[in-house]
Amino acid sequence: MxxxxxxxxxxxxxxxxxxxxxxxxxxxxxxxxxxxxxxxxxxxxxxxxxxxxxxxxxxxxxxxxxxxxxxxxxxxxxxxxxxxxxxxxxxxxxxxxxxxxxxxxxxxxxxxxxxxxxxxxxxxxxxxxxxxxxxxxxxxxxxxxxxxxxxxxxxxxxxxxxxxxxxxxxxxxxxxxxxxxxxxxxxxxxxxxxxxxxxxxxxxxxxxxxxxxxxxxxxxxxxxxxxxxxxxxxxxxxxxxxxxNIERLHDDHQLAEELAQGLAEIAGTNGATVSLGTNMIFYAPAAADHSPLRHHLKGCGVLVGDGRPAFRMVTHLDVSRKDIAKTVAAFAKYYKSRKRR
Ligand SMILES: Cc1ncc(COP(=O)(O)O)c(C=O)c1O
Structure with missing residues (x-):
């Protein structure tokens, strides 16, 4: 996970x-x-x-x-x-x-x-x-x-x-x-x-x-x-x-920025918005996507915070660049499969 x-x-x-x-x-x-x-x-x-x-x-x-x-x-x-x-x-x-x-x-x-x-x-x-x-x-x-x-x-x-x-x-x-x-x-x-x-x-x-x-x-x-x-x-x-573990917080902030950038590209075409501050990213999907997207992410092995209207995602010591790529791919997959439906 x-x-x-x-x-x-x-x-x-x-x-x-x-x-x-x-x-x-x-x-x-x-x-x-x-x-x-x-x-x-x-x-x-x-x-x-x-x-x-x-x-x-x-x-x-x-x-x-x-x-x-x-x-x-x-x-x-x-x-x-x-x-x-x-x-x-x-x-x-x-x-x-x-x-x-x-x-x-x-x-x-x-x-x-x-x-x-x-x-x-x-x-x-x-x-x-x-x-x-x-x-x-x-x-x-x-x-x-x-x-x-x-x-x-x-x-x-x-x-x-x-x-x-x-x-x-x-x-x-x-x-x-x-x-x-x-x-x-x-x-x-x-x-x-x-x-x-x-x-x-x-x-x-x-x-x-x-x-x-x-x-x-x-x-x-x-x-x-x-x-x-x-x-x-x-x-x-x-x-x-x-x-x-203080200096390495830079790494968490860097990964948060990479995740926010990856998600911004996806969000723009899907009625969602993304915001970022230090190690936290907030992703507000269109209301109809909220529950199914969260469920889909969990199925892909990605857990996000359950806030509304925005999910919270936080980078930390146990999150790697690979996790960021996996998360962006999981979001992309959701919107791709939704378009096919
Ligand atoms: C801003 C802030 N202050 C205080 C706390 C409380 O910390 P704890 O969970 O150790 O009681 C938290 C916990 O998430 C927090 O985010």
Whole structure:
């Protein structure tokens, strides 16, 4: 199978598994796991922050960040398509009494400074206290413009807000734009970086920020049940990912571009559209083709994400140039057989 549903589907290779098997470990709830500490320091340095904290997942890392920045009765503002608002089961409201204020994003997933400024509520007992701006990079594969991001965060800061970045795929943005990750992270008080997406580790996210913030996040991680013991075995995979799998994101972006080009030729004559950002391609077929095309692709050994109106396809460590050729051929075959019908 060529699995293009997500970059979370990668399986650790031999070298990553060897690093995991050989990891020095200790009890990380006691702060005694050397591999976890090394990973946290390395990630904090990469993102230009004072401290880091290892989490089992990106969802838990984002939630701990929100719980650490906000109190009950506070509100966070975020793009209405951002993961933290849409795909994390409303955790901040469910567990933290923190209400979301979703804002319309632009065509590239961005939040405009004036949209942010207009969303901040006055200090009035009728309103929740607007406390935090949450942004995301990349957004559905699209690397965010740094000047635009800085302007949005500056608008939030003028109204006394803090800022958190869901940087699940921040390294994709950094590689695509050739901007060091710490520059992309600089406007924010905290940044969450996933190791289990394009970077290819089986699990793990590092939340980075100031020392006091990370202290609060450690307490919240414990509340959320995320304190792990000999976690160095998983952290070793994350260390391996940071050392070996960042620069190679270029390859994923290159293959995504090749796939998008191949599909654009097919789409043009078949009422479909294609869009691309870093390692993600979105293919919107004519409505009548959606289900049969997906079914056909599966029959050809190609799995795609099941979004509507567009399928999502994501390139990653386990996708080769051969997989791209196979995928383009499978799309072409579908339209050829449809014409014959
Ligand atoms: C942008 C973004 N943020 C956060 C997450 C959450 O990560 P996890 O699945 O590790 O909880 C995801 C997962 O796909 C994501 O795409």
């Amino acid at each position: 060529t699995d293009l549903r997500s970059d979370t589907v990668t399986k650790p290779g031999v070298a990553m598994r060897a690093a995991m098997a050989q990891a020095a470990v200790g009890d990380d709830v006691y702060g005694e796991d050397p591999t976890v500490r090394e990973l946290e320091e390395r990630a904090a340095e990469l993102l230009g922050k004072k401290a880091g904290l290892f989490f089992p997942s990106g969802t838990q890392s984002n939630l701990a960040a929100l719980l650490s920045h906000c109190r009950r009765g506070d509100e966070y503002i975020a793009g209405d398509i951002y993961h933290v608002y849409r795909y994390e089961a409303g955790g901040a409201a469910v567990l933290g009494g923190i209400s979301p204020c979703p804002l319309a994003t632009g065509a590239r997933g961005e939040l405009a400074a004036q949209t942010v400024a207009a969303a901040v509520k006055d200090d009035d007992p009728h309103f929740p206290r607007t406390r935090l701006l949450c942004m995301e990079n990349t957004v559905s594969g699209t690397a965010q413009d740094l000047a635009e991001t800085k302007a949005a965060v500056a608008a939030a800061r003028r109204r006394g807000l803090l800022a958190h970045l869901d940087g699940a795929r921040l390294m994709n943005a950094s590689i695509a734009q050739n901007i060091p990750a710490k520059k992309l992270a600089a406007p924010f008080d905290s940044v969450s970086l996933c190791l289990s997406k394009g970077l290819g580790a089986p699990a793990g996210t590092v939340l980075c920020g100031g020392k006091e913030f990370i202290g609060k996040a450690r307490r919240n991680r414990k509340i959320l049940g995320g304190g792990m013991r000999q976690a160095g075995i998983i952290a070793a995979a994350g260390m391996y990912a940071l050392e070996n």
